[in-house]
Amino acid sequence: MASGLSPQTEPLYHWDIYAVLYAPQEVYFGHETQVNVNLIETVILPDGSERVYLSPTKRRGVERRELLYAAVERDGKHFFLTDLLDCGIPNTCGDENCPICRVYGALVTEKKGGRERTTFIGRLTHGGGVAIPGLEPLEKQRAMHPSNLRRESGEEPQPFKRQYGAPGLLFPVYNHVLSASEKEFRPVAYAFLKSLPRLGAGNPKGLDFYEDGEFGPYLVLDRYKAPLGRRVVLPPTLKDPGEALAEFRRRAADAPQGEALFRRYQGKEALEELRRLAEAFVSQDLPDLAMPKGSK
Ligand SMILES: [Zn+2]
Incomplete structure (x- = not known):
């Protein structure tokens, strides 16, 4: 098969997750290894303003790691x-039965251990991440403390500068999956929900869905064969949180009802559906997972 995957008996759909996440604390998105640099990720908009940025590539990496560290029980x-x-x-293993590689993709250049491995195109893409409002990152002094050994030799704490995103920033984010069965989408639902406490580098970290009494959690889930609903993607030029949330609600409402080719879940209903899929991944798919040939 040109896709590298065998045909399935379950129907295939396209899937979209749209959400507005908020940071309950200052949040830092740099690389943990950049101890002395510590620059938060930012993007420059066409009007020249600088925004804090939750990189889609990093979100993808965090999600993939969440799946790799899912717990599985085998023979006690x-x-x-x-x-x-x-x-x-x-x-990446590139095994057709790997629930991660099937959707996140795999690049395999060698044959290993007699296992059938191949290269799959990733069918999951990530987007969004430009923070609202348009605040510039905060720069703060932090002290780097010497080890006990160096302290005995009279070394003092070293000040260094570190950038943070202010608490309360909103991050509109989007995940899209191209032609996947419900079973293939379940690990995506699991990873999306499970990644929220781990978004951001170092400490502090962790985001959650922004929520209000009108809409519930700012979350939309689409499952469709034909793209009949408005994409709930916010223009990054929006700076006012109130305007951005109103635009999210307006776009979420722009979708057909009772249409066989397009199903939209929003707010609490979308969260319940993602939870149902994540639960099925853990309680049904992981226990059923075949041990790969040639593994211990
Ligand atoms: Zn794999």
């Missing part, structure tokens, strides 16, 4: 999925 032993499948980052 508890495995991380990464060890059971011998699938990791960047060494």
Whole structure:
């Protein structure tokens, strides 16, 4: 098959997740290894303003890691999925039965251990992440403390500057999956929900769905064969949180009702549906997962 995947008996749909996330604390998105640089990720908009940025590429990496560290029980032993499948980052397993590689994609350049491996195109894409409102990142002094050994030799704490996104920033984010069965989408639902406490580098970290009494959690889930609903994607030029949330609600309402080719869930209903899919991944798919040929 040109796709690298065998045909399935379950129907295929396109899927979209749209959400507005908020940070309950200052949040930092840099690389943990950049101890002395510590610049938060930012983007420059066409009007020249600088915005805090939750990179879609990093979200993808966090989600993939959430799946790799899902817990699986086999014969009374508890495995991380990464060890059971011998699938990791960047060494993707490329096994057709791997629930991660099937959707997130795999790049395989060698045949290993007699296992059938191949390259799959990733069918999941990530977008959004430009923070609202248009605040510039905060710069703060932090002290870097010397180890006990260096302290004994009279070394003092070293001040260094670190950038943070202010608490309360809103991050509109989007995940799209191209032609996947419900079963293939379940790990995506699991990873999307499970990644929320781990978004951001270092400490502090963690985001959640923005919520109000009118809309509930700012979350929309589409499952469709034909793209009949308005995409709930916010223009990054919006700076006012109230305007951005109103635009999210306006777009969410722009979708057909009772249409066989397009189903939209929003607010609490969307969250319930994602939870149902995540639960099925953990309680049905992980226990059923075939041990790959040639693994321990
Ligand atoms: Zn894999």
